[in-house]
Amino acid sequence: MNLITTGDTSTQLLPRNYQFNLSDFALFLSVMKNKTAYECTLSIILDEPELKLAEVEVEQVVLNKSGKRAIRLDAWARDTLDRRINTEMQNETETDDVRRRARFYQGLLDTPVLKSGKMTKYKHLPSTIIIFITQEDIFGRDLAEYTFTEQCEEISDLPLDDGTKKIFLNMTSRNGRPELISLLQYMKNTTIDNPEIIVKDRRIVTLDEIVNEVKQSEEWEAVKMNILEIGIEKGRQEGLQEGLKQGIHAMIQDNLEEGVEEKRICEKLQKNFSLTREAAEEELRSFMEEKAKNQEEQ
CATH class of the missing domain: 1.10.10 (Arc Repressor Mutant, subunit A)
Known part of the structure; x- marks a missing residue:
């Protein structure tokens, strides 16, 4: 039997006729490089119907100091409000601490933004949002979405307001906004006929159209062949x-x-x-x- 591997699930061998889903690293990258596709995805996740992206990159490398670990971002974007948004498709959650990984990513995202010199002010640091999409509930509270911001422990209504936010999405839960649940289930089983899609939001329909275009492209065929060769x-x-x-x-x-x-x-x-x-x-x-x-x- 011919076998293939995908993304951070590279320890798993898959049948050659495996139907790729957006939860698979390779298809996720191939689709999210399309600005409309990433825009639809983030619009649902952030619950911002009017969200617009100014810039999109996939597999962007953020360098660290010499000898220190760099990072490779799955899908990065800058929106028209100048926020930096990074989305990671994280299928493997047992071998490392995803929460601390999010912390590391958030810190390095700021590294290339501010230039050196006394004229550079920290108030010019843009807001950043880190999103991790997982197939496991790493918090065990049966929510589809967990959002974290810095908060004062002594005063409950005093946020730090440092411009950072971390969001963890859980594909296993059905507790959340209907359109978000539908998006996550679509990612898990990427067909518009997926019965787990409870709301066929126009953004999911648009996303599905782009997915189908990508799957029919020569570029995707080349990606699949490369994955196949690696798997063999x-x-x-x-x-x-x-x-x-x-x-x-x-x-x-x-x-x-x-x-x-x-x-x-x-x-x-x-x-x-x-x-x-x-x-x-x-x-x-x-x-x-x-x-x-x-x-x-x-």
Whole structure:
């Protein structure tokens, strides 16, 4: 079976006939580079029907100091109010802290805006909105939308008003504005006939038209072919790794049955599989732990 990988779900292999959705990194980028598409999306998310974008970029790199981590933004925009808005399609939420990632992104977004010099005033720093779209409820409160702004802890009606906002969207919840729920479900299953779309908002209809145009374009075909090639190579490499592991375990098993000392087994692993001493010892330890666990289960 031919396999493909997508975006930050690159550890998952998908069938060749997989139907891409907007929740998939590749299609999300290909569609959001269209200003109208991104405008419709942000208009629903921010609940601003009249929102207009002045500038749109996808995969924009924001550099950091030398030796420090930079970021690559999924979809970035500047609207006619001069706000900077970044939207990330974040399917993987278990291996890292998305909330702290949002904090890091928010800080770096300001880096290229202000020029050096005494004449530069912080009051000229534009407002920024960071949006993360996830397929899991990272807060566990069953809301489709979680919005955070800086707030004084001592005085409940005193916002910091520093021009920053973080929004986390959750595809699993049905608790939220009907048009937002419909957008998130459309992203999850990108067809206008999706029964989970409770409101066929004109912006979603427009977005769907653009998605269909993108899917029929030569550029998208090239993107899919590239993903396919990456997926096939990944599958080949994973197959080689699995074969290597099986070979190592077979040698360990044979040597244990022959009564070979563990030190000598590690030396054989180093020689036959070009492993370092530490790697050979780790393979032996892993094998012994797995063997002990299997014996306990029996």
